[in-house]
Each structure stands twice: as C-alpha cells, then as structure tokens.
Amino acid sequence: MIFEILISLVLVLSTIIILYLKWTFRYWKSRNVYVPDPSLPFGNVKRVLFGKENFGLLVANIYNTAKAKELPYGGLYFVFKPVFVPVDNKLLKHILITDFQHFTDRLPFVENEYDPLNATLFSLTGAKWKALRTKLTPLFTTGKLKMIFQTLVDCTNNLPHVLDDSIKQKQPLDMKEISARYTTDVLGSVAFGIDCNCLKNPNTEFRIYGKKVFETGIREVVVPLVSVVSPTLMKLLRLQITKVDVEKFFMKIVRETIDYRDNSNCSRNDFMQLLMDLRNQELKVNSSIIENEQNVFYQNGLSLEEIAAQAYVFFAAGFESSSSTLNFLMYEIVQNLDIQQKLREEVQRVLKTHGNKITYDAIQEMTYMDKCVNETMRKYPLPMIPRLCTKDYKVPNSNLIIEKGTPVSIPVYGIHHDPEYYPDPDKFDPERFSEENKNKRPPLTFLPFGEGPRICIGTTSKSNIICANTIIFISGLRLGILQTKVGLACLLRNYKFTLNPKTVVPLEFLGGQFILALKESVWIDAHKV
Numbered sequence: 001m002i003f004e005i006l007i008s009l010v011l012v013l014s015t016i017i018i019l020y021l022k023w024t025f026r027y028w029k030s031r032n033v034y035v036p037d038p039s040l041p042f043g044n045v046k047r048v049l050f051g052k053e054n055f056g057l058l059v060a061n062i063y064n065t066a067k068a069k070e071l072p073y074g075g076l077y078f079v080f081k082p083v084f085v086p087v088d089n090k091l092l093k094h095i096l097i098t099d100f101q102h103f104t105d106r107l108p109f110v111e112n113e114y115d116p117l118n119a120t121l122f123s124l125t126g127a128k129w130k131a132l133r134t135k136l137t138p139l140f141t142t143g144k145l146k147m148i149f150q151t152l153v154d155c156t157n158n159l160p161h162v163l164d165d166s167i168k169q170k171q172p173l174d175m176k177e178i179s180a181r182y183t184t185d186v187l188g189s190v191a192f193g194i195d196c197n198c199l200k201n202p203n204t205e206f207r208i209y210g211k212k213v214f215e216t217g218i219r220e221v222v223v224p225l226v227s228v229v230s231p232t233l234m235k236l237l238r239l240q241i242t243k244v245d246v247e248k249f250f251m252k253i254v255r256e257t258i259d260y261r262d263n264s265n266c267s268r269n270d271f272m273q274l275l276m277d278l279r280n281q282e283l284k285v286n287s288s289i290i291e292n293e294q295n296v297f298y299q300n301g302l303s304l305e306e307i308a309a310q311a312y313v314f315f316a317a318g319f320e321s322s323s324s325t326l327n328f329l330m331y332e333i334v335q336n337l338d339i340q341q342k343l344r345e346e347v348q349r350v351l352k353t354h355g356n357k358i359t360y361d362a363i364q365e366m367t368y369m370d371k372c373v374n375e376t377m378r379k380y381p382l383p384m385i386p387r388l389c390t391k392d393y394k395v396p397n398s399n400l401i402i403e404k405g406t407p408v409s410i411p412v413y414g415i416h417h418d419p420e421y422y423p424d425p426d427k428f429d430p431e432r433f434s435e436e437n438k439n440k441r442p443p444l445t446f447l448p449f450g451e452g453p454r455i456c457i458g459t460t461s462k463s464n465i466i467c468a469n470t471i472i473f474i475s476g477l478r479l480g481i482l483q484t485k486v487g488l489a490c491l492l493r494n495y496k497f498t499l500n501p502k503t504v505v506p507l508e509f510l511g512g513q514f515i516l517a518l519k520e521s522v523w524i525d526a527h528k529v
C-alpha cells in the first residue's frame with residue numbers, strides 16, 4: 001500500500017514538474033522570440049551540462065541563426081531559466097552602454113559574508129560595485145602601469161632558459177603550460193607581490209593553487225548552475241563559488257604579505273601596494289548611474305578581505321584571458337610563418353632603437369604586434385559576456401519587455417566570427433586591424449574586453465571615468481595585453497618557432513565551459529635565430 005502511494009506521489013510530482021517545464025518553455029515563443037527547440041528537463045543546455053558543448057559557442061549558434069532570419073534578438077533556456085541573446089548591433093549598444101542602468105549586474109553574484117574572496121569587482125552588484133569600481137579605477141592609469149612595467153619584464157627572465165632547455169633536450173614546448181606559468185609569475189608578482197618563479201619551478205604552491213582556481217568538476221558545474229537558475233537558493237544554501245582550500249591559501253598569502261610590509265616598512269611597485277594604500281582612503285562616490293540606490297554612497301577604506309578579493313580577481317580575471325591569448329597567438333604564428341617573420345623583424349628593429357631593452361615605449365611602437373594581438377582576441381575571445389536585467393526593459397522598436405531577473409548573454413564569439421564584419425572569419429589576418437579596416441566596421445563589433453561601464457578594468461576606456469569628482473583619462477596599454485606583448489617580444493627576439501606534429505589541428509575546445517579552453521595543448525618547437 002505504502003509503495004503504491006509512493007509511486008503515485010512520484011508520478012504526480014513528475015507530471016507537475018513536466019507540465020511546469022513545458023509551460024516555462026513557452027516563455028520565449030509566447031513573446032515572439034526565436035529560440036532553438038528546448039528539451040526536457042535541461043532546456044537548451046543539456047550538451048553544455050554534460051561537457052559536450054561550449055556555452056559561448058551555443059550562444060554563437062543562436063546569434064547566427066537569429067541573424068540569418070534577420071531577427072534582432074533570440075533566446076535560450078538555461079535549464080528552465082530564459083536567457084536573452086541580443087543580435088542587432090544597435091540593441092547591443094543600448095544594453096551595454098546607453099541603457100546600462102537596466103543591466104548593471106552580471107551573474108553569478110555573491111554574498112560576501114560567506115564567500116569573501118568572491119566579493120570582487122566582477123561579481124558585486126549595484127552601488128557596492130560602483131563604489132569599488134570607482135576606487136580601483138585609478139590603479140589602472142598609464143602612470144601606474146608604467147610603474148609596474150619593469151616587474152613584467154623581470155618575469156620574462158626565465159623564459160630563455162625554458163626555451164634553451166627544450167632545444168637542448170630536443171623536446172617540444174607545451175605552449176599552454178608555458179603561457180600559464182609565465183602569466184602566473186606576472187600576476188602573482190603584480191597582484192600579490194610574490195615572486196612565484198613558476199617558469200623555473202612548475203610545482204610551486206602558487207602554481208598549484210592557481211591551477212585549482214580553474215579546475216572543473218561536478219561542483220564547478222552545479223554551483224554556477226544554481227546561481228543562474230535560482231540566486232535565492234544559492235543564498236539559502238550559502239553556496240560558495242570559491243573552493244575552500246583556494247580561499248584559505250589566497251587569504252593566508254595576502255595576510256602574510258600585508259603583515260610583512262607593515263612590520264618591515266617596505267613597499268613594492270605592485271597592485272598589492274596600491275590596494276594597501278587604499279586601506280585608509282574614504283571615498284564619496286556618486287552612484288547615480290544605478291537607479292533606486294542612494295545617490296551618494298560612502299565607501300570606507302578597503303578591509304583585508306576586500307584587498308584579498310581584489311588581488312584574487314586580478315589573478316582570476318587576468319590569468320585565463322592573458323595566458324590563453326599568448327597561447328592562441330603562438331599557435332597562429334606557427335601556422336602562418338610569414339606573419340611570424342614579419343613580427344620578429346618588427347620586434348628586433350624596434351628593440352634595436354631602444355638599446356635592445358624591452359621598454360614600455362618600445363612595446364607601444366610595435367604596431368604590427370598590436371594588430372596580431374587584436375586578431376588573436378577576435379578569433380579567440382571570451383565567447384560570451386554575461387549581464388543581468390536589473391530593471392524591466394522595453395526593447396526599442398518592439399513590444400518585447402525583458403523582465404527584471406532575466407540573464408542576458410552577449411554573443412561575442414558570434415559577432416567576432418560574423419562574415420558581415422569579418423569576411424572569411426576563420427582566417428588569421430592581422431590586417432583586419434589596420435586603421436582603414438577598423439574604421440570600416442560599425443562600433444561594438446570588437447568586444448574582447450566587453451563594453452560600457454562594466455568593461456574590463458585592465459583596459460583603455462574610450463570614455464572618461466569620473467572618480468571622486470576628478471576626471472581620470474585612462475589611456476595607454478591594457479595590463480593583460482601588455483603582459484602578452486612583453487612575453488611575445490621576449491620569445492620572438494631570439495627564437496623561431498614551428499608547429500610540432502603532436503598538436504591536434506584544428507584546435508578543439510572543451511565542452512561544458514564558459515571560456516574557450518583547449519582540449520589538447522599546443523606543442524611547438526623552438527629554434528635559435
């Protein structure tokens with residue numbers, strides 16, 4: 001009898017869930033929004049959740065199909081959560097810039113009481129985000145970047161040893177690993193003030209925990225899933241995005257560094273020092289950009305947890321993006337040897353006029369390198385940028401209302417591979433970024449750093465940012481690009497590179513990810529010039 005009751009209960013419950021999902025899956029169709037057919041119970045992301053498809057590429061497919069049907073937008077279901085995908089170029093501008101006050105946040109957001117290391121600029125919301133952004137923006141001025149430039153160059157000191165060893169031992173270089181170790185050295189040094197020496201010793205504690213930040217398992221799929229589908233449940237269950245051992249490690253490092261510098265009265269040219277200097281600075285922030293928040297928001301100096309969180313996000317946000325850019329660029333120039341040769345000639349010629357030293361000004365003079373880096377970020381960007389609708393939004397020239405709480409996926413990969421903007425999009429062609437060609441494209445067709453007030457903080461802004469009543473002109477080279485270029489100049493000045501047959505061509509991306517992560521490494525052979 002009990003068994004029969006149980007079976008009936010399960011049947012009734014399953015029917016209710018199926019009916020609920022079926023009803024949910026009518027959401028976009030009833031609003032006349034194109035959506036690929038969802039399937040029960042995962043909507044459109046079954047293959048993503050089972051590690052078979054990259055989420056950014058799924059969004060790109062929706063962009064392509066909607067664009068082919070001449071539609072201004074499309075949608076998808078992340079399990080049962082409807083997600084909006086803008087396609088039209090003008091609509092993108094509204095969401096990212098003009099009507100930003102409707103889309104100020106991104107998922108997943110974080111409650112800092114039980115996930116302090118994730119209370120970063122990337123995940124904070126509303127006025128808290130605005131206040132912190134205003135506070136941290138001055139850290140990225142040209143002057144500050146010039147100040148830490150030598151630290152970047154020092155991190156390349158061990159690169160030639162790694163190359164010489166591989167030549168001596170006739171072993172190919174695992175470019176993914178080398179880029180990751182070099183980037184860890186740079187970010188460990190500039191964000192945490194630690195000499196990691198990962199290029200010399202790949203098994204340092206910093207590299208081990210740095211790797212853990214990006215390791216994916218079931219937990220790394222389930223927690224972000226809950227955060228997108230039900231932020232309320234995330235709060236109720238006090239789920240933490242950061243892994244506990246990773247949090248402990250980074251908090252310990254920051255505490256020790258701060259104590260050491262305070263007690264020994266020593267300082268360094270790095271972000272950790274700049275963050276420490278912000279400890280006692282009170283700031284009056286005009287948060288009028290965020291509606292329904294109090295107009296003026298007072299932010300106290302940074303606490304230890306806040307310093308740790310920002311150093312951590314500089315590492316987490318800067319690591320994957322910068323190291324993969326270097327990795328993909330090396331892959332492209334071993335496939336296109338004429339481009340490699342032209343790049344090497346530029347590096348050697350410019351360095352000669354700078355006393356054979358890699359200087360800030362020398363890097364800025366390498367214009368062909370700039371084109372190559374841009375073309376790499378076009379072909380291999382962060383494939384999708386998330387936003388969250390924070391206030392109901394009526395899409396211009398349509399009856400559609402994007403409801404508060406709806407996640408928005410900006411289809412960066414789709415745009416960067418759209419033949420209307422980039423003919424023959426799979427071809428690696430740095431000349432797409434000549435002044436003439438750049439001017440031919442509409443705005444918002446190159447989004448490697450995002451756009452609008454939430455654009456990557458390590459970037460140049462076309463607009464000026466108002467901070468504590470002072471206008472700060474952010475200019476010069478972006479930190480992420482700067483470290484990629486410094487690494488590249490060091491690699492190319494004395495070495496040639498060819499593709500090792502171990503590399504799987506064409507490259508394949510891992511499924512189940514939000515970034516373009518490679519399934520297999522890029523293997524290359526180094527030769528002295």
Ligand code: HEM
Nearest residue numbers: 121122314317318321322449450451454455456457458480
């Ligand atoms: C080639 C290197 C890099 C690329 C391609 C890149 C790309 C991006 C992108 C696409 C976003 C999202 C922007 C948006 O939502 O509109 C972002 C945000 C961010 N990035 Fe970067 N990034 C790079 C390097 C760095 C570095 C080196 C740092 C730190 C030192 C950094 C810190 C951040 C932070 C803090 C945010 C969140 C900004 C906010 O919400 O206010 N990034 N980045």
